[in-house]
Amino acid sequence: RPFKLLVLPGDGIGPEIIRETLRVVDWARNAGLRIELSEGLAGGASIDAVGAPIAEDVVEQALASDAVLFGAVGGPKWDHLPRAQRPEMGILRLRQALDLYANLRPAVCFDELLDASALKPDLIRGLDILIVREATAGVYFSLPRANEIGPDGQRRAYDTQAYTEAEIARVCRTAFELARTRQRRVCSVDKANVMETGALWRTVATEVAAGYPDVELSHMYADNCAMQLVRRPDQFDVIVTDNLFGDILSDAAAALTGSLGLLPSASLSGLGQGGRSRGLYEPIHGSAPDIAGQGVANPIAAILSFALCLRWSFDRADLADAVERAVRHVVSSGVRTPDIAEAGVAPVSTLQMTDAVLAALDAQ
Amino acid sequence: RPFKLLVLPGDGIGPEIIRETLRVVDWARNAGLRIELSEGLAGGASIDAVGAPIAEDVVEQALASDAVLFGAVGGPKWDHLPRAQRPEMGILRLRQALDLYANLRPAVCFDELLDASALKPDLIRGLDILIVREATAGVYFSLPRANEIGPDGQRRAYDTQAYTEAEIARVCRTAFELARTRQRRVCSVDKANVMETGALWRTVATEVAAGYPDVELSHMYADNCAMQLVRRPDQFDVIVTDNLFGDILSDAAAALTGSLGLLPSASLSGLGQGGRSRGLYEPIHGSAPDIAGQGVANPIAAILSFALCLRWSFDRADLADAVERAVRHVVSSGVRTPDIAEAGVAPVSTLQMTDAVLAALDAQ
Ligand SMILES: CC(C)[C@H](C(=O)O)[C@@H](O)C(=O)O
Numbered sequence: 001r002p003f004k005l006l007v008l009p010g011d012g013i014g015p016e017i018i019r020e021t022l023r024v025v026d027w028a029r030n031a032g033l034r035i036e037l038s039e040g041l042a043g044g045a046s047i048d049a050v051g052a053p054i055a056e057d058v059v060e061q062a063l064a065s066d067a068v069l070f071g072a073v074g075g076p077k078w079d080h081l082p083r084a085q086r087p088e089m090g091i092l093r094l095r096q097a098l099d100l101y102a103n104l105r106p107a108v109c110f111d112e113l114l115d116a117s118a119l120k121p122d123l124i125r126g127l128d129i130l131i132v133r134e135a136t137a138g139v140y141f142s143l144p145r146a147n148e149i150g151p152d153g154q155r156r157a158y159d160t161q162a163y164t165e166a167e168i169a170r171v172c173r174t175a176f177e178l179a180r181t182r183q184r185r186v187c188s189v190d191k192a193n194v195m196e197t198g199a200l201w202r203t204v205a206t207e208v209a210a211g212y213p214d215v216e217l218s219h220m221y222a223d224n225c226a227m228q229l230v231r232r233p234d235q236f237d238v239i240v241t242d243n244l245f246g247d248i249l250s251d252a253a254a255a256l257t258g259s260l261g262l263l264p265s266a267s268l269s270g271l272g273q274g275g276r277s278r279g280l281y282e283p284i285h286g287s288a289p290d291i292a293g294q295g296v297a298n299p300i301a302a303i304l305s306f307a308l309c310l311r312w313s314f315d316r317a318d319l320a321d322a323v324e325r326a327v328r329h330v331v332s333s334g335v336r337t338p339d340i341a342e343a344g345v346a347p348v349s350t351l352q353m354t355d356a357v358l359a360a361l362d363a364q
Numbered sequence: 365r366p367f368k369l370l371v372l373p374g375d376g377i378g379p380e381i382i383r384e385t386l387r388v389v390d391w392a393r394n395a396g397l398r399i400e401l402s403e404g405l406a407g408g409a410s411i412d413a414v415g416a417p418i419a420e421d422v423v424e425q426a427l428a429s430d431a432v433l434f435g436a437v438g439g440p441k442w443d444h445l446p447r448a449q450r451p452e453m454g455i456l457r458l459r460q461a462l463d464l465y466a467n468l469r470p471a472v473c474f475d476e477l478l479d480a481s482a483l484k485p486d487l488i489r490g491l492d493i494l495i496v497r498e499a500t501a502g503v504y505f506s507l508p509r510a511n512e513i514g515p516d517g518q519r520r521a522y523d524t525q526a527y528t529e530a531e532i533a534r535v536c537r538t539a540f541e542l543a544r545t546r547q548r549r550v551c552s553v554d555k556a557n558v559m560e561t562g563a564l565w566r567t568v569a570t571e572v573a574a575g576y577p578d579v580e581l582s583h584m585y586a587d588n589c590a591m592q593l594v595r596r597p598d599q600f601d602v603i604v605t606d607n608l609f610g611d612i613l614s615d616a617a618a619a620l621t622g623s624l625g626l627l628p629s630a631s632l633s634g635l636g637q638g639g640r641s642r643g644l645y646e647p648i649h650g651s652a653p654d655i656a657g658q659g660v661a662n663p664i665a666a667i668l669s670f671a672l673c674l675r676w677s678f679d680r681a682d683l684a685d686a687v688e689r690a691v692r693h694v695v696s697s698g699v700r701t702p703d704i705a706e707a708g709v710a711p712v713s714t715l716q717m718t719d720a721v722l723a724a725l726d727a728q
């Protein structure tokens with residue numbers, strides 16, 4: 001049967017980068033992969049059309065799909081809305097409904113863009129860190145939580161961060177499985193010195209490691225990890241951590257590379273037989289409302305997100321490799337959208353960048 | 365009456381850097397400041413002597429003091445202990461008992477040490493960020509919290525992060541007061557898009573800002589802040605944030621400067637009349653057990669911590685300025701302990717570095 005792919009372009013530059021990425025989807029079809037496409041609304045676009053950041057029938061559709069290709073959501077138009085009704089809730093709802101507990105965020109440096117990094121070139125040349133972030137539990141979802149008036153008339157808010165051993169173990173297993181395809185080193189990050197969930201995290205990570213004697217496990221406190229990422233990022237291979245630490249540390253790691261606008265992400269519900277999983281794929285960059293509609297957004301992060309989809313949900317590492325090689329080739333040959341253009345380089349459009357990627361694919 | 369200063373050297377290099385810092389305390393006395401000194405145990409040293417990371421009579425003594433000068437705590441010897449009995453609990457207990465709700469962490473770049481930074485020099489030359497971290501509430505202290513067996517026999521842990529409007533407002537006021545002595549810009553950092561405490565944080569920060577029309581307030585999500593600190597650190601003047609985000613972001617910011625081993629911190633219970641507050645002062649670096657006892661640790665962070673004590677608790681900005689100038693002079697003139705020595709430079713000892721600072725003070 002064909003793979004079912006649900007496309008959710010979202011807001012801002014989402015629609016334009018997804019439109020171009022669909023040309024790479026077409027390329028994969030022409031290469032013999034059977035894909036059944038459907039499209040839906042998410043984020044602000046969904047709020048405007050149906051009054052919610054994602055409609056329940058879109059969630060149903062996602063549940064019936066093998067993969068979701070997601071653009072980006074949010075923008076000033078919806079910033080005044082209360083938290084529960086905002087565009088971001090669309091993506092949080094999907095993560096939980098699809099049980100996408102492992103959010104993979106590669107922080108990879110494109111050496112051609114070394115100059116764009118804030119870090120000294122020697123520290124990040126060839127950098128390749130994979131952050132595996134738990135994404136369906138922790139403080140993002142645990143109850144109770146409230147914003148209320150206390151008995152003394154004072155406002156008071158609280159959140160809960162809860163984790164079960166099963167929630168920790170499964171995301172750690174994903175990290176260890178992935179480490180086996182890489183340098184076989186996992187660094188588990190927590191605040192075990194301060195948090196109860198951190199203490200359980202450390203215990204369970206250690207237990208999971210026992211099943212992977214070929215992979216090295218280390219532990220680090222989250223504050224020290226933030227420091228070490230800046231000082232010596234190349235010490236890391238795979239980092240596994242909770243939802244909140246993962247949010248912050250993966251953004252720091254991505255920023256280090258200087259290749260921020262090019263980085264994809266994958267949200268998986270575990271690596272099953274043959275490594276295949278239901279997945280949601282999205283660029284780590286946002287909806288960039290300031291440049292939306294101008295046709296200048298960089299489609300590479302979205303295209304590389306589709307490559308991760310080929311790899312993890314469609315079980316076609318060969319096609320994924322081809323797309324990644326094509327992108328590397330295009331970046332090496334100096335094709336630049338405005339976000340990555342060096343001074344003196346005439347930038348290309350979203351469309352032209354995609355043309356270049358497709359040409360490189362055809363030439364392989 | 366003389367100011368009361370309680371000295372808690374702690375573990376590892378703590379005792380050696382504090383011993384040298386006491387020579388600068390003597391200098392301040394000779395300059396006419398009346399200080400009544402006492403000394404106590406904290407951290408592993410206290411665990412070994414009395415079985416707890418801090419004894420209640422030491423806490424009482426701290427409560428009766430104007431300021432605490434703290435070295436560093438922790439080491440492999442106590443790593444096996446359960447969380448509640450570990451050396452770090454000594455500092456957490458003091459923060460709460462003394463109501464030291466504002467933890468000030470300057471991330472300042474010593475331009476002479478620019479080469480030691482991971483960042484490109486242009487991005488951090490002259491960098492001067494002040495992070496004001498809430499330090500007596502949030503996930504570090506809120507209840508309920510537990511590590512337990514659920515009804516299904518699974519282990520489960522949870523933590524609570526709670527904030528009242530008063531807890532948020534007072535640390536924001538500290539940040540705004542301090543911004544008035546600087547560039548008058550405060551960036552308040554939260555996860556208002558995900559956390560209830562974040563939403564309240566943002567509301568209260570905005571309310572406090574109304575009382576400071578001369579200070580500019582901006583808001584940023586914690587993940588974006590981690591990213592922006594790496595990409596363009598000079599956009600920040602004062603950052604105010606909660607306990608957990610402050611822990612992580614201040615370590616990232618300190619790492620950026622490349623001057624990590626030189627940075628002091630202050631924990632205040634608010635800036636009262638004349639800007640004076642009870643305070644606890646400590647280097648941000650740790651106890652460095654690997655080099656302890658060798659007499660080579662860098663005393664500068666501890667000496668600069670005492671300078672902050674002169675400024676905030678002893679109301680002697682003039683003496684604080686003198687110490688900071690002396691340290692700058694010594695660093696400029698190339699005196700280096702091993703941690704900051706460039707290749708080819710013969711490093712000096714803890715004692716010699718302090719000699720140099722005292723000589724610079726005498727020469728002023
Ligand atoms: C949009 C927001 C809710 C989300 C998060 O915090 O998880 C984003 O920052 C991310 O990392 O995907």
Ligand SMILES: CC(C)[C@H](C(=O)O)[C@@H](O)C(=O)O
Nearest residue numbers: 193194223452453455456611
């Ligand atoms: C030692 C530890 C409990 C402490 C913290 O997390 O607050 C430390 O990291 C700090 O930042 O002072």
